[in-house]
Amino acid sequence: xxxxxxxxxxxxxxxxxxxxxxxxxxxxxxxxxxxxxxxxxxxxxxxxxxxxxxxxxxxxxxxxxxxxxxxxxxxxxxxxxxxxxxxxxxxxxxxxxxxxxxxxxxxxxxxxxxxxxxxxxxxxxxxxxxxxxxxxxxxxxxxxxxxxxxxx
Numbered sequence: 001x002x003x004x005x006x007x008x009x010x011x012x013x014x015x016x017x018x019x020x021x022x023x024x025x026x027x028x029x030x031x032x033x034x035x036x037x038x039x040x041x042x043x044x045x046x047x048x049x050x051x052x053x054x055x056x057x058x059x060x061x062x063x064x065x066x067x068x069x070x071x072x073x074x075x076x077x078x079x080x081x082x083x084x085x086x087x088x089x090x091x092x093x094x095x096x097x098x099x100x101x102x103x104x105x106x107x108x109x110x111x112x113x114x115x116x117x118x119x120x121x122x123x124x125x126x127x128x129x130x131x132x133x134x135x136x137x138x139x140x141x142x143x144x145x146x147x148x149x150x151x152x
Contacts, residue, residue: 011039011051012097013069015077020093024152026102029095036078037071037132039096043121044068051098054106054149064139064146068121070132081114081135090114094137096147104151110140 014033022029041048049061071078081090091111098104114136121134139146 009041009099011041011048012100013037013039014095014097015092016095017092020095020107022095022105022107022150024102024105024150028102029097029105029107033095034075034077035072036075037069037135040068040070050146051096051106054147055098055104066115066117066136066138068117069135069137071135073131073133078133078135082133094139104149106147106149108139109142109145109148112137112139114138 012035014029014035016030016033018032022033028035039047044067046062046064047067049058050064052058053061071081073079091113094108094112096106098106115138117136117138121136
């Protein structure tokens with residue numbers, strides 16, 4: 001069992017509307033990507049289990065069709081997502097950096113979209129000064145896969 005299994009982490013999330021290629025490194029996956037927020041791994045358990053599977057920490061993971069991003073209020077993309085009231089027509093690729101070090105990214109194999117999810121988002125901790133905005137994301141599979149894994 002990997003020692004990283006129990007490590008608390010806050011995966012960083014980027015979006016791109018132009019291309020899905022990534023460059024590994026601590027400055028993000030590339031110039032065409034914009035950082036939009038993080039993943040609450042305590043609440044988004046199915047997504048975290050899928051990430052762990054790609055990291056080799058799990059043999060399998062539940063099917064994944066949607067999850068919430070804890071969006072950064074200062075992100076132009078998050079502001080756009082909110083002002084458009086989550087238009088489902090907006091399509092984008094997601095890149096998730098599970099440990100925030102830029103040495104690996106999970107990138108959606110198909111374009112994702114915004115959406116209202118059937119379940120409620122987690123309430124941010126009331127003590128947070130910069131409270132995140134919950135952004136519902138729907139992902140699609142290609143050949144039964146949601147993410148490609150890029151690592152150094």
